Amino acid sequence: MGIWSGFKKGLKKAKDMACGVGKAIYNGFKTVVTTVAEPVVEVAKAIGEGVTTMAKAVGEGVTNMAGSAGRFIKDKIIDPALDFLSEAIGKKKFEEAKSRYEKLTNKYNDKRAAYERQIGYFANEIKNLVESVNAEKQYIINTLFVKMNSVLSKIKYDNKFSLEYFKMPGTKVEPLRKREELFLIDFDKDPVKSYLKAFVSLGRWTKKQATETLDKIIEEEKKVEEIFTKMDADIERLKLLKTALAQTLTYLKDMSAMYENVVYKANNSAKYLRFKCMQFTHGVSKDYCKLEALPKADRELMFALFNFTKILDDVVKMGLVGQDTDEIKRYEMKLQKCQFEFNKARETIAA
């Protein structure tokens, strides 16, 4: 047994040794292979990538070159040629005319809208002022003069006054000419006709028409410039009119306040009472009703009252802004009615 087991042991040992060596060799080989393969693979990969990159680069380069050439041809040959052609047939001028017309239309529309807004505003303001003036005039005639009449009863006045009426001065805005009226040629709307004309006349006729179209646009621009200047002038005028009217109203109000004071003073002065008494006794002694019987100061006061009345009477009869005859007639009838009722009331009181 011993040998056999020894043999078996030995065999096993040998086998183990051989396996070990084999494994070692295999592992070593594997290591070597792995060690070699990896870089080879890496190198192969790198080469592959390099080739791909190069191919890509070449491809891009070719594309770029083709693109550059194409761009070069486009930039240096095609575009200038198209440009030249456009210039020769008048398309460039047409484009310029079109662009200018569009700008002009927008500018015109904006300005017109702003103008109409301003006109509306001033119309309203002036209307209010006019109404105030009319009211003031009415007050003077219907109230203050009546009070004055109770002091200087001999004064006879026309109780009509000039009714102010404001009509906005001509603010009609000239229209812009339509595109069809200005454009002798239209490459956008009639391209076939336009290009055919250009071809037949070698561009001369279309260039002429485009040039003349541009001239018309320039003329229209100048026309619009005048229209704008007129609009500005109208607005300035309305501003000043408003200021002048406001100032006139101030005069009226101030004068009417002062007049009321004078009437009041004339009416309320100590000496007025005596004058009043004279009124009651005038049937007995005419001399006592005369103004010359008053003291100097009161005579001056009466004279002042008369003068002021005269001034105000002329002022209210004056058309400060303008008159509308139909409107006046309507107002006169209204006033007559009021006057009639007032007189009736006065008689009733007197009675």
Place this chain on the structure above:
Amino acid sequence: MTRADIVQNQIKTATPLEMAKTLKELELYDKKEAQEIIDEVYKKFDSGDHLTDNLLKPVVISVADGVLELKMFSPMRKKGLTASRIYEECANFTYDSKASISEIDGYSEYKSMRDETGYDADYTTSHNRKAAVQMGKTAEKILGKKVVDELNDADYSKMYQGKSEYRNPDMTPEYDRKKVEDKKKMNKYKEKQFDGKDKTKDEYGYLAELEHTGEGAQTDHIIPAEKVHEQLRGNMALNDEDIRIISNDDNNFALTSGPLNKSKGKKLNEEFEKFHGEPLPDRVKETMKRKSEIAQEHINNAANQAVSKTLTFQGNVKITTEDRARIVREKKRLEAQFEKEHGRKPKREERIAINSKAEEKITKNLQVKKAVNTYKNVGTAAVNQSKDFAIGNLVLCLLKPIYYEVHDIFKNGLKAKNLHASSNIDAIKLRFKRVKDYIFSHIKEIVQGNLLDFIKSLVSSFIEGIIDCFVGMVKKAIKIVKEGIKIFVKAYKILWGKDGEGLTDRQKWDAVIKMIGASIGILAGIGIEAVLQSFAIPKILLVPVSTFLGGVITAVFMYVLDKADLFSTKSEQRRNAIIKIFDARIAEIKGATEAMNTSAIEVLNEQRKCYDNISAAMKNAINTKNYVELNSQLFVMAKFFSIELPYSNSDEFVKHYDSVRELVLN
């Protein structure tokens, strides 16, 4: 007064109560719409006046130009004083314009030069007459008695032989058959056609065959030699020898029957209609006409070649007896020179060479002499023409201010406003003074300009004279090239030179196109003359009619150009006119608005200040019960408002108030 001034005035004179109304009623701009202005300008540019100016006037002037072409007016035309030129210069003249004169048009130059250089039988006859009369007078002086009682044109011609100081001395002006016809060449041609046979075909096709014997066949000059001589006798660059060579060219020969040739005589093939009283067959006429056209073409080509040769010192020359003697002398000289150089007499071959050299030299001398004569004659004609043109220019320079004054008298009266004359005599004196001052102040410019024009005209006339030596299509072609160069130079000056200063691009191109149009008119005049020559128009009317028609064509062409307005110059002018008008209107409106603003604010402030003072004083018076002061302020207020108060003081008022039952305010 401007609108701004009016506005300012209206505002400053408005009372405080009128201010609002005045402002409302101010006219800051006229009621005309802007579009109306544009429409008016368009209407003006399209008006019929344009037609009168651009078509009617030029046609009427063309009629005048045609009339001035008549012989009685030739002295004027020779000086370049055509109706159109006079009108153009005078109508555009102002005292501010430069004293320069327009160039003479190409057609006038062509006609004038043709008169100077071409053969004109009438001219020659009258020239002969004058020269013969002069000779007669000289003879009378010498002999102390009248030479002859009566002479006719033939006598004058014999006496003076029709040679002028500058006409071609190598050309016999009258047809001499012996000098022109070359019998040898004609016979040679005949023999060539027969080519050793007894019969040959008739080149005109009248007979089927021609016999060699007797008068069976004769060589005919297709274009008769006399006609060729007539066509070319005025040519400065040709001589008798040239005409002999050209007339006797094989291309101008046709072999036909003797009787037919005799019957044709001096007529052109187109004029030869009947033979022996019978009309020629159509096919014969066709053949003869065709041959005539070809022959004329060959003659023209041959003439042009001869002219070119002359101008390049290679012209045809005839060796006369004298020239032969010269050749012999030259030969002897050359032989002597040879002997001296070589120490022996020349051998046979060498003598032949010396002989040809001597002939060559003499021939060359003759050719050079011929060329020099040609250039000298053309130059003399050019100088004469340029002198005439210079005189014409001077006359025009003087005529322009005079025309201006006459025109102004008709338009504005003798005592025109701008003259500030106190009487008619004063006005006349002022006008004369104006003309005189203009001439004296521009004399330097006139003289310098004239000198420059003389030189330019000399060069142009010289070239025109050279062109005139050529014939047919070649002449026309060279003329077109000359005009083309002129156009190119003028166009360059307009487009890039000082002639175009102050013009827009469109105006420059329009001017160039119109200049080309005018040149077309010139060439039309020449062309029409050539066409009319083929019609039976009397010679005396030929040039006037072609001038008139040329003028009409030019006027119509220019009218069409103007209407077409290829470069939109009319549109540009119209646009500029509209811009100018609108700029003026806008400036006026802005001025008026500015004036309104400034004045109104100033006046309103002033008025307010004034009123406030019055109001304050019044309130003070009321408060202090100072009614005397109150009244005095009321008077101030009344004045302020431009209101009249009826009473000057309280006593007056009181007295009146107390005396009446009622007191009406108004």
